[in-house]
Structure formats: C-alpha cells, structure tokens
Amino acid sequence: MSATANDPNLKYLTKAREQLTKGDLRNAAATLNKANALWPQDARVHMLGGLLAEKAGNVKGAFESLRKAVSLAPAWGPGLLELALLLARQNQFQEAVETAEKVAALEPQNLQVLAGVVDIAHRSGHAEMAVRHLRRGLVLVPGDATLQRLLARDLSELGRHDESLAVWDALIAANPTDTQSLVGRVQACVAAGKAADAAKDTSALLALAPDDAVYQYYAELANGRTPAQQPAELTRxxxxxxxxxxxxxxxxxxxxxxxxxxxxxxxxxxxxxxxxxxxxxxxxxxxxxxxxxxxxxxxxxxxxxxxxxxxxxxxxxxxxxxxxxxxxxxxxxxxxxxxxxxxxxxxxxxxxxxxxxxxxxxxxxxxxxxxxxxxxxxxxxxxxxxxxxxxxxxxxxxxxxxxxxxxxxxxxxxxxxxxxxxxxxxxxxxxxxxxx
The missing domain is CATH 3.40.50.150 (Vaccinia Virus protein VP39)
Known part of the structure; x- marks a missing residue:
C-alpha cells in the first residue's frame, strides 16, 4: 500500500504518526477518527489505531485494531509486522513467529521488516531463526557491522563457537579498535571454554580504558583467575x-x-x-x-x-x-x-x-x-x-x-x-x- 497524490488520508496519517511519536495520544486519536470517517476500510488507520491503543495501555484494543488492519490488507507487510511485534511483546511467541515469517516472505528485501523479524526471533528465543534472517540481511547489506555482531552473538548462543569467532575475527580485522567487537570476541572465547585465548583482546581493551570494570573482569578470566564477583556494568x-x-x-x-x-x-x-x-x-x-x-x-x-x-x-x-x-x-x-x-x-x-x-x-x-x-x-x-x-x-x-x-x-x-x-x-x- 503506497501513498499517492490522490491519497485522501495521507495528511491525517502523517499527522497522527507525529502525534504518536510525541506521546500526544488524545490528539492522535482525534486525527485517526477523522481519517477513519473519510476512509473506514483503510488498513493504515487501524494499524496506527493499534499502536495508539497499546501506548494507552489497552492491549485488547491494540489486538483488535491490528487484526482488523490485517483482515483488510492480508498481504500488507507493515500491518502484519506490527501485529507480529505486538504478539511478541505480549509473549504470544508461536503466532508471533508464524506471522513474522509470513512478513519476511512477503517483503524479503525490506530491511525494516528484517529488523522486526530478528527482534521477534530474539524475544521468542529462536536463535536459529535469527541466524537465518541475519545471514539473509548480510546478503542485502554485505559487511554491515551491526548485523555481523548480532550474528556472532547468536552463533555463540547456539554453541557454534568456531563460526562465531570467525565472524568476530572478520569484524576486528576490518576495525582493530572496535571495542564492541573486541568484547564480543572475548565473550565468545569464554563461552567456548577458551578464556585464555582472549588475553590479547583484554590487553587491548584495558589499554583503551584501564579503569573499565568489565574489561578488568574479563582480563582476570583470560589470565586464569576467578573474579570474586561480576561487575554490575556487565549484568545490568x-x-x-x-x-x-x-x-x-x-x-x-x-x-x-x-x-x-x-x-x-x-x-x-x-x-x-x-x-x-x-x-x-x-x-x-x-x-x-x-x-x-x-x-x-x-x-x-x-x-x-x-x-x-x-x-x-x-x-x-x-x-x-x-x-x-x-x-x-x-x-x-x-x-x-x-x-x-x-x-x-x-x-x-x-x-x-x-x-x-x-x-x-x-x-x-x-x-x-x-x-x-x-x-x-x-x-x-x-x-x-x-x-x-x-x-x-x-x-x-x-x-x-x-x-x-x-x-x-x-x-x-x-x-x-x-x-x-x-x-x-x-x-x-x-x-x-x-x-x-
């Protein structure tokens, strides 16, 4: 569903989105009511109505509005994605995953859909699903560091430590001072039971920030010592x-x-x-x-x-x-x-x-x-x-x-x-x- 110059609801939908972003729920509701009166079968109105209802704490109303949007436009990706995300936020994971996979099949090139699907996979505890879609994302955006980091962490979560370390290696080779990737490789080494292999990375991290409690914690591990406790900066x-x-x-x-x-x-x-x-x-x-x-x-x-x-x-x-x-x-x-x-x-x-x-x-x-x-x-x-x-x-x-x-x-x-x-x-x- 795309906006055109003849789209009678576009101005209302744009305004309602701005109001929702600002948290102005009362005026967003009034704007959506105008749009609904103009075109009651507009799936976009019901989708935004679902987002409004959730922000207002009305989860039942949010589901009703989003399911209405999907019934009006069953093959419209944004409506399906918002329903899938709401299902995941409400811990209804089976339907969330099924709906997310449907959206991914409908819009395989859409990076916003990809991000939503990966989020749902993580919320649902489906690391294999996340890995599959992250690999697909890296075909669309080769070398994207954020997608690579997520992929490496999920591979480690699945116990596929060699694959995880290979992704971290590539990231660090491309940017040797990338602290996120250095920490990620350290964590992957620890998860693989090879903490000693992280000694070089922990030294590099401490050289950058000697007082960092997380870096100090991992340095102890890498040097064969058991830290007395985990720092709050790590667990929080x-x-x-x-x-x-x-x-x-x-x-x-x-x-x-x-x-x-x-x-x-x-x-x-x-x-x-x-x-x-x-x-x-x-x-x-x-x-x-x-x-x-x-x-x-x-x-x-x-x-x-x-x-x-x-x-x-x-x-x-x-x-x-x-x-x-x-x-x-x-x-x-x-x-x-x-x-x-x-x-x-x-x-x-x-x-x-x-x-x-x-x-x-x-x-x-x-x-x-x-x-x-x-x-x-x-x-x-x-x-x-x-x-x-x-x-x-x-x-x-x-x-x-x-x-x-x-x-x-x-x-x-x-x-x-x-x-x-x-x-x-x-x-x-x-x-x-x-x-x-």
Missing part, C-alpha cells in the same frame, strides 16, 4: 535487555519454580504475613507475586532498573533499590528483616564470604536467610565461574560460611533450579536460621 545491560520477556523465559521456557516454592515456605511460617522481607536480586518480582502483599515491608533489590520497573507493576513491593546485593547488604541497618531471600542471584554474585555475614547482621533474631546456588564439585575450588558466566558454589563451603556467620541451623536441599537446553540445572537451596 544483560537483565535490562531481558526484562520484558524474563517471566515468560524463566517460568515457561526454563521451568523456573523456585519463587513459588520459597514463597510457600515463607508463608507456611508466617501465615498472617506479618514480616519484613528483603528480596535480593528481585528481578521482575516473581517472589513478590507469589507472596502477595505483606503486613510488613517487602523490599526489592536489583541492579537492573528495567527489571525493577517490571516488578513494580505487580504492586506488592514497598520499595526498590537499584544496587548490587553486596552494597545493599553492606548499607542496610541490622535486625530489620525476618527473611532475606536471594533466589538465582548468588550465581552472579560470586564470592559470598561477605554477603552471608552481612545477611546475618540485617536479619532480626529468629530470622531466616533463604538462597539458592548452582552446585559445585566438592573436590574442586570453593568458587567456579562456568563458561555460561554463572558461578557454582560447593555445598560444604556455603554451609561453613553460614555457621561461621552465626546461623545455628543450616538446612540444604538439593533441587533442580531450572532447565536449559532441555537439561536440568542442578543446585541447592539453603535455609539458614538466626538464633532467637
């Missing part, structure tokens, strides 16, 4: 990017049930909900959702502002702090909480020699620290950083830290934390009790 962008799809990814995709299990444990002890809870690494608020509103306070801590924004939507947390858990514990006054929870977060926090004693300090008498870890080999080091970028902890070491901190009872239960690649990720849950 990761979780900011996952925030909108985190719940769907974790609960449905990875069968993550730990928040429900721990919430049930907490509520069994405090059925009247008269307690204060500190939720370290609260993420999108899955524990809070399972706990519901408390008569005390539920405080969330997370380095990712985007994650916190998702958690705030549940309206069960009283306050949030966007800091790493080590700083949160260090700066919290003693004796405030009946429960401190840290679910699936110590796998990024690393060394717990300060975190566990600080958690003991902020707990009230008779309080409990409840946390999970990925299980480490009892014959190996106390702390191991896996190629996945997550830490494992030894049960014996964690138990010793808890007892040394002053906890009088430490219960450790083996569990499956989540599933990845169809395989269970084994870990354990610790409940450590502070004396009354």
């Amino acid at each position: 962008p990761l979780f900011d990017g996952m925030a909108e799809i985190y719940d769907q990814h974790m609960v449905r995709g990875l069968k993550y049930q730990l928040p429900k299990q721990v919430a049930d444990q907490i509520l069994a002890r405090y059925p009247h909900k008269k307690l204060n809870v500190l939720d370290l690494g609260c993420g999108t608020g899955l524990l809070g959702v399972c706990l519901g509103r408390l008569e005390g306070a539920l405080i969330g801590v997370d380095v990712s502002l985007k994650m916190v924004e998702q958690a705030a939507r549940h309206n069960v947390y009283d306050r949030f702090h966007t800091v790493n858990l080590h700083d949160a514990l260090k700066d919290t006054p003693e004796g405030l909480y009946q429960v401190v929870a840290a679910l699936d977060v110590f796998i990024y926090a690393g060394d717990l020699t300060q975190a566990i004693p600080n958690a003991f300090r902020v707990l009230a008498a008779d309080g409990e620290l409840i946390f999970s870890c990925e299980i480490g080999d009892e014959t190996g080091p106390d702390l191991v950083l896996l190629p996945s970028g997550r830490y494992t902890h030894k049960r014996s070491h964690v138990e010793a830290l808890c007892k040394r901190a002053g906890f009088d009872a430490v219960v450790i239960e083996d569990t499956v934390l989540r599933h990845e690649g169809g395989q269970p990720v084994h870990g354990f849950v610790v409940t450590a009790h502070k004396p009354a």
Whole structure:
C-alpha cells in the first residue's frame, strides 16, 4: 500500500504518526477518527489505531485494531509486522513467529521488516531463526557491522563457537579498535571454554580504558583467575535487555519454580504475613507475586532498573533499590528483616564470604536467610565461574560460611533450579536460621 497524490488520508496519517511519536495520544486519536470517517476500510488507520491503543495501555484494543488492519490488507507487510511485534511483546511467541515469517516472505528485501523479524526471533528465543534472517540481511547489506555482531552473538548462543569467532575475527580485522567487537570476541572465547585465548583482546581493551570494570573482569578470566564477583556494568545491560520477556523465559521456557516454592515456605511460617522481607536480586518480582502483599515491608533489590520497573507493576513491593546485593547488604541497618531471600542471584554474585555475614547482621533474631546456588564439585575450588558466566558454589563451603556467620541451623536441599537446553540445572537451596 503506497501513498499517492490522490491519497485522501495521507495528511491525517502523517499527522497522527507525529502525534504518536510525541506521546500526544488524545490528539492522535482525534486525527485517526477523522481519517477513519473519510476512509473506514483503510488498513493504515487501524494499524496506527493499534499502536495508539497499546501506548494507552489497552492491549485488547491494540489486538483488535491490528487484526482488523490485517483482515483488510492480508498481504500488507507493515500491518502484519506490527501485529507480529505486538504478539511478541505480549509473549504470544508461536503466532508471533508464524506471522513474522509470513512478513519476511512477503517483503524479503525490506530491511525494516528484517529488523522486526530478528527482534521477534530474539524475544521468542529462536536463535536459529535469527541466524537465518541475519545471514539473509548480510546478503542485502554485505559487511554491515551491526548485523555481523548480532550474528556472532547468536552463533555463540547456539554453541557454534568456531563460526562465531570467525565472524568476530572478520569484524576486528576490518576495525582493530572496535571495542564492541573486541568484547564480543572475548565473550565468545569464554563461552567456548577458551578464556585464555582472549588475553590479547583484554590487553587491548584495558589499554583503551584501564579503569573499565568489565574489561578488568574479563582480563582476570583470560589470565586464569576467578573474579570474586561480576561487575554490575556487565549484568545490568544483560537483565535490562531481558526484562520484558524474563517471566515468560524463566517460568515457561526454563521451568523456573523456585519463587513459588520459597514463597510457600515463607508463608507456611508466617501465615498472617506479618514480616519484613528483603528480596535480593528481585528481578521482575516473581517472589513478590507469589507472596502477595505483606503486613510488613517487602523490599526489592536489583541492579537492573528495567527489571525493577517490571516488578513494580505487580504492586506488592514497598520499595526498590537499584544496587548490587553486596552494597545493599553492606548499607542496610541490622535486625530489620525476618527473611532475606536471594533466589538465582548468588550465581552472579560470586564470592559470598561477605554477603552471608552481612545477611546475618540485617536479619532480626529468629530470622531466616533463604538462597539458592548452582552446585559445585566438592573436590574442586570453593568458587567456579562456568563458561555460561554463572558461578557454582560447593555445598560444604556455603554451609561453613553460614555457621561461621552465626546461623545455628543450616538446612540444604538439593533441587533442580531450572532447565536449559532441555537439561536440568542442578543446585541447592539453603535455609539458614538466626538464633532467637
């Protein structure tokens, strides 16, 4: 569908788009009403109406308008693409992927469509689909660095490390000071279990920015050392990017049930909900959702502002702090909480020699620290950083830290934390009790 000099709606559509871009929803609605009165069967009006409805928080209305646009123009790429994107944003991934593939077939040369399709593939967790369309994009735009970086990361995600490294090599050969590609190649080496191969790149990065915490972290890895913790500068962008799809990814995709299990444990002890809870690494608020509103306070801590924004939507947390858990514990006054929870977060926090004693300090008498870890080999080091970028902890070491901190009872239960690649990720849950 193209605009012509005889297009009676063009001026209204252009104006409505400008108003939507500025967030002027009231006037955008008025403009679209004029366009609809002039030409009720114009698919473009209904498409923009769908975007307007979504911005206004009316998801049902957004779907109705976009499906109307598609019914009026079934082979019109923009309408189909916006429907596919909305489906992906609402975690309806199967239909989103099917619709995206249809748009890609209709408009194989359209780079805007390509970008939308790749975004949908990433949101849906379809790395193979993303790779296929990114390769197609590189035929259309040979040498495009952005597409190459995305391709390299997806290949690494799929475990195709040699292919990923070949793409990074080509990017760096073309631009030796491209920090994004240097970091990408370092990450690919780490994911492939070849951290030592990244030593040259980490040296180059530190020469450019010696105080960069992420570069320092990777330099330690490349030189055979295990960093004590991951810098917030590394984890924050990761979780900011996952925030909108985190719940769907974790609960449905990875069968993550730990928040429900721990919430049930907490509520069994405090059925009247008269307690204060500190939720370290609260993420999108899955524990809070399972706990519901408390008569005390539920405080969330997370380095990712985007994650916190998702958690705030549940309206069960009283306050949030966007800091790493080590700083949160260090700066919290003693004796405030009946429960401190840290679910699936110590796998990024690393060394717990300060975190566990600080958690003991902020707990009230008779309080409990409840946390999970990925299980480490009892014959190996106390702390191991896996190629996945997550830490494992030894049960014996964690138990010793808890007892040394002053906890009088430490219960450790083996569990499956989540599933990845169809395989269970084994870990354990610790409940450590502070004396009354």
